[in-house]
Amino acid sequence: MENKYITVAYKLYAVTDGEKELREEAPASHPFQFISGIGYTLERFEKEILALKKGDNFNFTIPCAEAYGERDEDNVRQVPKSMFCGPDGKFDSDNIFEGNIIMLNDAEGHQFYANVGEITEDKVVLDLNHPHAGKDLIFEGTVMEMRDATNKEMESILKLMSGEGCGCGCDSCGGGCGEHEAEEDGCCGGGCGHCHS
Known part of the structure; x- marks a missing residue:
């Protein structure tokens, strides 16, 4: 399969x-850009999108098991406050x-995200579960x-995935990443944080 450059505007619920809650949005003015076939997005998300063509609308659900799995309480840890x-x-x-x-x-050296929980006098609670763990996801x-x-x-996306950054001059996602054209200096186009695997 050839690698496809794909741009989508979407809302993630x-x-x-049984309650549907908006969790993320990539509007047409700042869409999510990715390349298929390299493991950058959820496998099921990519499969659903690849079945479409430019201009198609979509509305599909990814069950918890095919998204980020169930929450695992073993992934909630207390660490010494001194670490920070x-x-x-x-x-x-x-x-x-x-x-x-x-x-x-x-x-x-692998990077991963943690949600900061309770902070006590000498401990910090970190939740290493993905924020969407335990939830079915709806993409529209x-x-x-x-x-x-x-x-x-x-080259740009592989550089981004290796931890070198997107090459657009921003130090991190949210620091100006995606505020210019994707072709400019190899910018990732603001695909930071959207439906990554």
Whole structure:
């Protein structure tokens, strides 16, 4: 299968106890851009989108088991508060606060997200479950573009996935990433955080 460059505008709803809640949106003015066949998105999401063509609307549900799985309480951990103190011993309250999602690295350098829970005098609770774990996901939107990916686009996305960044000059997602054209300096186009696997 050839790698396709795909752009979609969508709304993502999570279903909890039968209630549908808007959790994420990639509007037409700032769509989600990805390349198929490299494991960047949920497998089921990619399969559903690849069955469509430019201009098609979509509305599909990905069951919890094919999305992020069930919540696992073993993935909720207490860690020493000192892990988040600088050399001066001061706790990093600017970044470590209840409800914030932070990026951590394991011993092998793999990056992963954690949701900060309760903070006590000497402990921080981290929830390592994906924020959408335990939920069915509903995607509604439109395929804005679908074509063969160029070599330059492939290089850019592989650089992004390797942790080098998207090459657009932003230091992290949300720091200006995607605020210019995807072709400009190899920008990821703002696909940061959307339906990643």
